[in-house]
Amino acid sequence: MGASAPAYAQSSINAQFQSWLQNDLWPQAKARGVSAETFNAAFKGVTPNLKLPDLVLPGQKPETPKQQHQAEFGSPAAYFAEKTVSGVTSGGRARAGQLKAALDRIEQRYGVPRGILLAIWGRESGFGNAKIPYNAFEVLGTKAFLATRKEMFRSEVLAALEMIENRHTSISAMKSSWAGALGQPQFMPTSYLQYAVDGDGDGRADIWGSAADTLASIANYLAQRGWVKGRDWGFEVNVPANLSCALEGPDRGLKISDWAAKGVTRVSGRPFPEHEARQEGYLLMPAGRSGPAFIVTPNFYVLKEYNFSDNYALFVGHAADRISYGDRRFATEWGKVGGLYRSDVAAMQRALEKLGYDVGGADGLPGFRTRRSIGEWQEKAGMPATCFPDRSIVSSLVKG
Structure with missing residues (x-):
């Protein structure tokens, strides 16, 4: 604190x-x-x-809080605890029926699928049930x-x-x-002034008491931030062992048909939709080789505009799919990665930077630039690329 x-x-x-x-x-x-x-x-x-x-x-003088410096960096699995995901999923599915008329209007106007809107609403405030206790001023x-x-x-x-x-x-x-975010969509005040809209026709943008206003405001936010109407957010995939995990990132995109030509397949066994196959997609491996892999679209990065976290955007996309298409969990389990302090990861990042790698900053959090830098370093050293930090990698880089 x-x-x-x-x-x-x-x-x-x-x-x-x-x-x-x-x-x-x-x-x-x-x-x-x-x-x-x-x-x-x-x-x-x-x-x-x-x-x-x-x-x-x-x-x-500002300093890194001790508890942040010594915070344990864990597996992304904790973010996707089934109790949390299923709560958003079941709550979203119930409200999809209750609010069908409003969702029809909002989806038609803004082009953002209702599953996405419901998943954000559920994640941000438990569909308005979360206690938001602080005086904003x-x-x-x-x-x-x-x-x-x-x-x-x-x-x-x-x-x-x-x-x-x-x-x-x-x-x-x-x-x-505690961060100053307001109402059911958890908008900061500047976002409220820019994106909050009236979704129920009463002339007010009430993100505190109106479900329709909350959903319309989330949709307007995403639409103005670049949501591409008609495109999905992404697909869970199988990545062949001979395809480098260091190809991850929004700056290393390929046509989805080209990823398929490299052996990337959907875990469902179905082909990529034809309209998606012609367009660009990006490899996402949040736990490197130790967890699920995805081909995501530009809409995934629009979700990150709402909360700048791969795990957040992935949670929303995954929950939206389960709301809309049924309760299917990730096909690949999250591996037992983690156990490092953020200070350990930051030291590893600084060591990689000294070797010329772009890790996206030594913040102790392994984003995609850090993950693929690990993979590139491993490949250069003749090791199997895992693209995720572990104690042996930290030891080799920091003490080596």
């Missing part, structure tokens, strides 16, 4: 916060058309929440004042004030996650 402070320090920080509100944030809010009445009401009784993560107290104000990404949160708190000023919602309804 974030920084802690004794009572006297909290009092001092609160005094600085109140000064910052009046002398720094208020002039900018006023310039954007926010009234003093709105500003004062939004921050009435608000003090900095020093329990939030990623804060830097006055006089301190407390969270956003604290982070704009103390977070490591102050400017980003300044934009968000100003957008939240605009929401109140323009009567999009009331101050009492502005409940958020």
Whole structure:
């Protein structure tokens, strides 16, 4: 979690916060058309929440939190726990029937399949059932004042004030996650202003109380971010042993028919749809050779615009398929990978960078650039390519 402070320090920080509100944030809010009445009401009784993560107290320097540095990096399998996936799947299927008329309209207008919309809704807020307990102005104000990404949160708190000023919602309804995300689709305030739409025809974009508005807003977000109507998100596949896992990534795409010519097949045994085979697809191996493999389309990367995580986008696509086509789990099991600290993975990434590999940054998280760099290094060393970190790879690279 974030920084802690004794009572006297909290009092001092609160005094600085109140000064910052009046002398720094208020002039900018006023310039954007926010009234003093709105500003004062939004921050009435608000003090900095020093329990939030990623804060830097006055006089301190930002540093990697110990628990993040020492966090164990585990298998992607944990992200796809069957209880979580089946909860989204069953909940989505039930609501697909209940909300059929609204989903028909939304799908027709925005071109995003209903399974995708329902999967995001379920993942983000449990279809509106998740508790979202924080005062958004407390969270956003604290982070704009103390977070490591102050400017980003300044934009968000100003957008939240605009929401109140323009009567999009009331101050009492502005409940958020610890990161400041709002409502059933978990939109940040800037996203609300840009993408929230009225899906039920009452003239309001109510992402707190309206299922139709929530679904239409998610669809509008994805459509504006580039969702390609008529294309799938991806397919689970079998990758031949003689095809390099280092071919992974959105910058190494091929026509899906060319992947098929290299021996890549769908796990279902069916051919790739003809309209997909003519278009570009990308190899995705989230656990390298130790888990399921996929050929994904540009729509997979649109899902990453919603949450920049391969696992998130894959969860949404997988749950959407199960909502729409039946409860079929991944054909390939996730292997027992992990057991490393993020600091171990980061040290391995730095070692690969010194050897000239592009790992996408030494952040302790093995994204596709890190995975394929491992594979390329293994191939160059004459080893079977696994394209995923393990203790022996870390030991060889860091200590070797």
